[in-house]
Each structure stands twice: as structure tokens, then as C-alpha cells.
Amino acid sequence: MTKREDGKETRWRLLNAACEVFAKKGYRDAKVADICKQAGANVSAVNYYFKNKASLYAETWRHAFQQFEEPAFSKLAGASPQERLREYILTLMKNFTTKGRLGHSSRLYLMELVNPTGLVQNDWRELIAPQRRKLHDIIREIIGRKADYQSVLFCELSIVNQCRTLLTIKHKDLEYLLDQSLGPELIKRLADHIADFSLAGIKAVGKRRG
Amino acid sequence: MTKREDGKETRWRLLNAACEVFAKKGYRDAKVADICKQAGANVSAVNYYFKNKASLYAETWRHAFQQFEEPAFSKLAGASPQERLREYILTLMKNFTTKGRLGHSSRLYLMELVNPTGLVQNDWRELIAPQRRKLHDIIREIIGRKADYQSVLFCELSIVNQCRTLLTIKHKDLEYLLDQSLGPELIKRLADHIADFSLAGIKAVGKRRG
Amino acid sequence: MTKREDGKETRWRLLNAACEVFAKKGYRDAKVADICKQAGANVSAVNYYFKNKASLYAETWRHAFQQFEEPAFSKLAGASPQERLREYILTLMKNFTTKGRLGHSSRLYLMELVNPTGLVQNDWRELIAPQRRKLHDIIREIIGRKADYQSVLFCELSIVNQCRTLLTIKHKDLEYLLDQSLGPELIKRLADHIADFSLAGIKAVGKRRG
Amino acid sequence: MTKREDGKETRWRLLNAACEVFAKKGYRDAKVADICKQAGANVSAVNYYFKNKASLYAETWRHAFQQFEEPAFSKLAGASPQERLREYILTLMKNFTTKGRLGHSSRLYLMELVNPTGLVQNDWRELIAPQRRKLHDIIREIIGRKADYQSVLFCELSIVNQCRTLLTIKHKDLEYLLDQSLGPELIKRLADHIADFSLAGIKAVGKRRG
DNA sequence: AATGAATGAGCCTTCATTCAT
DNA sequence: GATGAATGAAGGCTCATTCAT
Secondary structure, eight states, X not given: OOSSOOSHHHHHHHHHHHHHHHHHHHHHHOOHHHHHHHTTOOTTHHXXXXXXXXXXXXXXXXXXXXXXXXXXXXXXXXXXXXHHHHHHHHHHHHHHHOXXXXXXXXXHHHHHHHSOOSSSHHHHHHHHHHHHHHHHHHHHHHHOTTOOHHHHHHHHHHHHHXXXXXXXXXXXXHHHHHTSOXXXXXXXXXXXXXXXXXXXHHHHHHHHHO | OOOOXXXXXXXHHHHHHHHHHHHHHHHHHOOXXXXXXXXXXXXXXXXXXXXXXXXXHXXXXXXXXXXXXXXXXXXXXXXXXXXXXXXXXXXXHHHHHOSSHHHHHHHHHHHHXXXXXXXXXXXXXXXXXXXXXXXXXXXXXXXXXXXXXXXXXXHHHHHHHHHTHHHHSOHHHHHHHHTSOOOHHHHHHHHHHHHHXXXXXXXXXXXXXX | OOSSOOSHHHHHHHHHHHHHHHHHHHHHHOOHHHHHHHHTOOTTHHHHHXXXXXXXXXXXXXXXXXXXXXXXXXXXXXXXXXXHHHHHHHHHHHHHHOSXXXXXXXXXXXXXXXXXXXXXXXXXXXXXXXXXXXXXXXXXXXXXXXXXXXXXXXXXXXXXXHHTHHHHXXXXXXXXXXXXXXXXXXXXXXXXXXXXXXXXXXXXXXXXXX | OOOOOSSHHHHHHHHXXXXXXXXXXXXXXXXXXXXXXXXTOOTTHHHHHHSSHXXXXXXXXXXXXXXXXXXXXXXXXXXXXXXXXXXXXHHHHHHHHOSSXXXXXXXXXXXXXXXXXXXXXXHHXXXXXXXXXXXXXXXXXXXXXXXXXXXXXXXXXXXXXHHTHHHHSOHHHHHHHHTSOOOHHHHHHHHHHXXXXXXXXXXXXXXXXX
């Protein structure tokens, strides 16, 4: 609450607030007034720091993704592709449901996937490229040496789209379906299911191709 | 121009127009003015016939789904579960990309999945229940006698979420990724992939359980 | 004050109000709120009838000019070019200072000349073409048979720019300069001066060329 | 970058920047941010040095006019009034189109004429008085001994308003009308026309009076 | 039964100005 | 003496909804 702080302070708060609000409401439904309010800033702050809502969004997205990248998928560097896939999926799904900053980032990321705004197209591919490459490597290892690009791509889509479950299905519905609250345990079970399901799927694709 | 016909006529045209516009733009981005224009009706027609936009949406959704149900999945009643699953997936994906009424309905349905409005919760479950039951049956047959409910549910989610690919990934991006335009052939290949992938996945789930 | 009238009623009032406000303040400084207020309409009325401020302006301009054209310069069809020029100038200057509709129109017209908005470019030339042609004819007759286009054009500019005096010099300043109030009499004197001045000028141009 | 120099330095740069921006955009469309940017100063500099935008404008106007006065009309002190009038007009019109400081000043001056802000009324008359006196003298000489004040005044208005042509008609339009680009040659021709036209005009006024 | 006119709340954006250092 | 951060009033536009017939 100290006034006239560093100057980067408010910008930072704005970015985090935007991250949260955009993640919760999506670009269209997020109001700059809400973001500013949440950041404890004036309505014009967005214009002052980011020119307009669209630019704020692009900046927020980059901001979020940089934070998103690091904590994930860093483990099990030497493990088998099967174990790494399982870890990858679990991390992905945990991120979606995390309450804090990482959760917002993940949701923001998926929001753009589901409701593309066209405002991050320039950065999109290069920012997610490293992530995708990791997954591609895993898939390629499981399929075997003959993996063609299209098969790898299709498998990637299959896996990622399964993981979206938690974002696109309202949690209440999921809980209703499963009659159990959406805690870490349920997420673990879902992640395990997707891992099992996908491992078999990838292998089948490999066999078909081989 | 033409004097108002039957009276229910306008209402019908509004529903069809709403179906199309909501399917294309989603609830939030669809404008009542556009819907009315498309229906050749007055701006106030929506409020006159349906009270407000939200009610129109709920009504439209029911309207669309009734039309959606019948034409789909009617074939291969006596075939093997594997063949029926493949057919189910192909039909689902074809529907998403169909141009006409069925396409609108399918996209409308998926729209609600991806961007839940909370406006159709009352009808949601009972309307899609028949569809889900068909898929459940297929999955249950493939898993075998010991299929527990949660496994069936998880497999359902895995399959349906894979099929969403076409809705959630912008077509341009998909074409960019695959370097090939989104014609019937590509859809067939995607559907085949999902079928292969999922069949193996379901079986794996069955084995784990068994 | 009858509500829900013809529908063209409000549009008409809006147009007249816009005419007045734009004429007084110019495009940039005129506020749609003021226009609507003056027209006794809601703020959104402009958007409803004219889409936006820019379109309203273009429409207003046409509206004003159509009214502007008819009453002016209709007299003295058979008189000498000298008499017709004198009449032309007097009419022009009277119009600029008229209080009512015609005055607004004239000022609006000159406003666009002095502060071009670029919003009426499409209609500009063709709308004022008839006016200009009348003046060109007069000038050409005075110059004589050898009148080249550029000379006519320059004379036109000389005359029109002199007439702008009343628009561009604040009336208070003019009164201060002349120590007399800006009534019909002063306007007559100014018009006579411009006529005398310009008649000699045109003839001089004719002689130089001849 | 460079540490603040003398202190009056920034103020000076602000005035020059303001001169340029106001001359190009006019008071209303000129943004203080642009002025500060152009002056390499902070946004608050304007308020710091000049209290507010209006005061900056008044100050700028004085600043510009002092620079404006000296370079103009200094030649031909002993020539005939006809030659001096021709020179006066040419200088005036050249100034309007000059690129550098003098051009800005001239345009700034005319801007105030065309779009009076009411912010320089106090200084206006005394600042332009010397200029006007020169022109009055020329006119009076041409008219002859009987020149009454009002005639001189009217002739002044006629001349000055003709010269405004270049400011009030957008250059593109002028080029379109004349089918020729606005170079020194065209300006010379215009100035010559105005001189010819006005000389004859003044004489006619003189005769009428005489 | 149906329509076109009219409304108003809400949103983003601009920009001169003030605050705190 | 000078600056960057931050503000707030105001304007234009969108769009679902209501009014009056």
C-alpha cells in the first residue's frame, strides 16, 4: 500500500491480476476495471502501462508462460519414456488445478487454446515449442524408430486433449459424475488413467505403423 | 415484406437462426440482432418469444439437441463393439464439421462443453444421457465383464476429449501443423487415429482392472 | 414531446441538432451527448440512427447542403455577370450570418473547408460542383472568351476566401476593428466591398491573360 | 540520458516543440505528450514550466510571433507600393509553406486566425499590429490620399484572406484542382495572381471612393 | 401477434493534470 | 529543479432490453 513505489511494482501487480482474471473469465469477459481493481490500481493504469487491453493480454500471456515453463517437467530426466509420460501428464493436470500463480498460468494457457484470441499468435508457437518438443520426444521414443511426424502429432493431440478435461468440464459436473470431490487424489487417478490409456494408444499407433 | 405467417413460424425461424449463430460464435459473441436478422425477424422478436437471450439459448439448445440425436449413430447396430466405436467416433467428428443443421447442432453442443454458460444445466444431463449410454455400452463391451463405472467414465472422457480436437484447435492451425487442408480425408485419418488409439487405451484399462 | 412518433421524427431532429452543434463547435469539439440532448433524444440515438458520430457527420453534411443549395443564388438569372457576382457574394455572406437553419448549414459547409475531416470526401466535390459551376460561369463571362481554367480557379479561390472572413474572424474582433455591430448593414457593405474588389481583380486577370 | 542542463534549456525546447506541434495539429489536436516527447522532456514538464496546456499555448504563441516578426517583409523598403505589396504577399505565402521555424510560426499564427482559441486575445492585437501597419501603409499609398479607415481595413481583409488559401485548403485538394504539385513555382504563381487581383481591387476601391 | 423506436447500463480508451519523490 | 508514476473525468461505442403502438 505504499504509494508511488518502484513503478514496476504496479505493473507487476497488474500483470498478476490480469493473469488471474483472464484465466478465470477469458479475454472477452475479463474487464479491465476488474483487473485494475484487483491490482489496487486506477482504471487508466492498464492504458498507462500496456497501451490497451489487447496488449495487456499479450504481455500477460508471455508473463504467465515464462512462469509456467520452469516448474514443470523438470524431473525424471533420465527415466524411461513411459515414466516421463506419466510424470508429464500428472504435472500438466496438477497445474490446471493449482490454486496459485501456476494454476492461473496454466488455465490462461489453455484458455487461449480453447478460445483463441489471435492476440498472441506471434509468440504462441515459439513459446510452447519447447514444451511440445519434450512431449514429442517421449512419444517418439515410445513409438520406436520408425515414428513419422503425423503419427507423433496425432498422439500429441490425443494426449493434450485428454488433459484438457479438467478445464473444459466444469468441476461440479465432474464431481457429480464421479461422486467425489476434486482433490489431489482424483486428479492422480485421472492422470494415471490418461497415462495408461495413452501409453497403450501410442504403442498401438507404433505397431500399426511398424 | 410478407405479412407475418402462422405465428409459430417466426419462433421456429428464430430457433434455427439462433442455432446457427450460437454454434458459430458462442453464447457471448452471438448478438441477438444478428440472430433476428438471420431469421428475418424484428430485434424485439427474441424478447417477445423467449423473454431474453438466456432463455433463447436454453430453448435453442434443446431444439438443437433433439434434432441432433436422431440422425447420429444409428448404424451398425449389430456390429462388433470395435467397429461400432470406430463408427461412433467417425460420426462424431463428421458431425462437427458438417455444414448444415446437424453441424450446427453438434458445434452448439460442443460449445457448451468448452464454454459452459450454466444456462442449460437443467436439461443437459437428461438430453445427452442417451448418447452417453450408447458410448458407455460400447466401452463396457470392450473392457469386458468387470468394467467398473469409473473406468467407463474415464474412457468416455478420453474419447470425447480427443474428438474435440476439431472444435478447439482452429482449423488454420491444424492445417498448418499437418500441412494439408481439412477435408473429409483428413477427418477420416484423424478419426481412424482416435479409434486405434482409443481401442488400445480401453483394452489397457480393461487389462489393468482385470 | 409526443413519444414514439413517426420514427423519422427523431432522426430529423437529430440531424438538425447535429447541424447546429457541428456548425458551432466543429466535428471534433461537438459531443454526441450534446447533439442528442439538443434533439431531446437518448445518447444511443446517434448510434441507432447513424451507426456512429462519423456517419452522423457525413449524413448531416449532406442534409445541410441540400437545404443550403436551393435558397441561394436563384435570383437574377438573366442579369449581367457583374450583377450576378454581386448577388452571389451577398447571398454567400448573408448565409454565413443567418441565425437559423441556413446559417448553420453555411457554417457547417465552411467548417469542412477550414477544418477538413475527411469524412465527406466522397460527396464533397459533387455536392459543391453545381455551386462552383455557377461561380465559374460568372467569372468566365467577366474574364472574356480567352479564360483559361487556372485563371478561373484562382479567381474562384480569391473570391471564396474573401467571403470566409465572417467565419474565420471572430465577430467580436470584426466589430472591434470596425467599431460597429455586425448587422445586415455591415454585411452589405462588406459584400459590396468584396464585389467591387473582386470585379476589378477578375478584370485585371482577364487583361493580363488577354 | 543527458543530465538536465541549464534549466531554462528545457523550457526553451518545450516552446519550440510546442510551436511545431501546435502549428501542425492545432491547439485541440496537439497533445501535450507529443510536445514533451518532441522536446525530449517529461510529461509533467509542461505543467511544471507553464502551469497547463492553455498557458503553454499562449506562451508559445508569443514566442513564435517574436521570431516571426523579424525575418519577414524587411526588403524593398524604398520600392513602389505596388512592388512592396507583391513582395508582402509573396513573403506571406512563402512563410506559410516554409519548413523550418518561420513556417511553424506562420502556420501557428494562421491557425489562431482560423480556429480561434481565445487564449491569446490579450497579446493578439499588439503583436500583429506592426505587421498590419505595414500592410495598411501600402494599401493607403495605393488608394491615394482620400483613403478612409474602413476601406483600408476591408482591403486588408481581402488580401489576408486570399493568402490563407494555402492553409485552409488541404494541399492535396489544391494539387488535385490544379493538377500540379505544390512547389515554389505554384506558390509564386498564386502569389502573383493574388497580387494582380488585389492591386486592381485596391485601385477600384480607391476610385469608388475618390 | 408483432414491430420499430428508443433506452441505459456498461465498457474501453484518451488525455490533461497531479502526486510523491 | 525535474521526473516518472498514477489519476479521474469524459467521450464514444456496444448491445440486450423495454416502450408504445
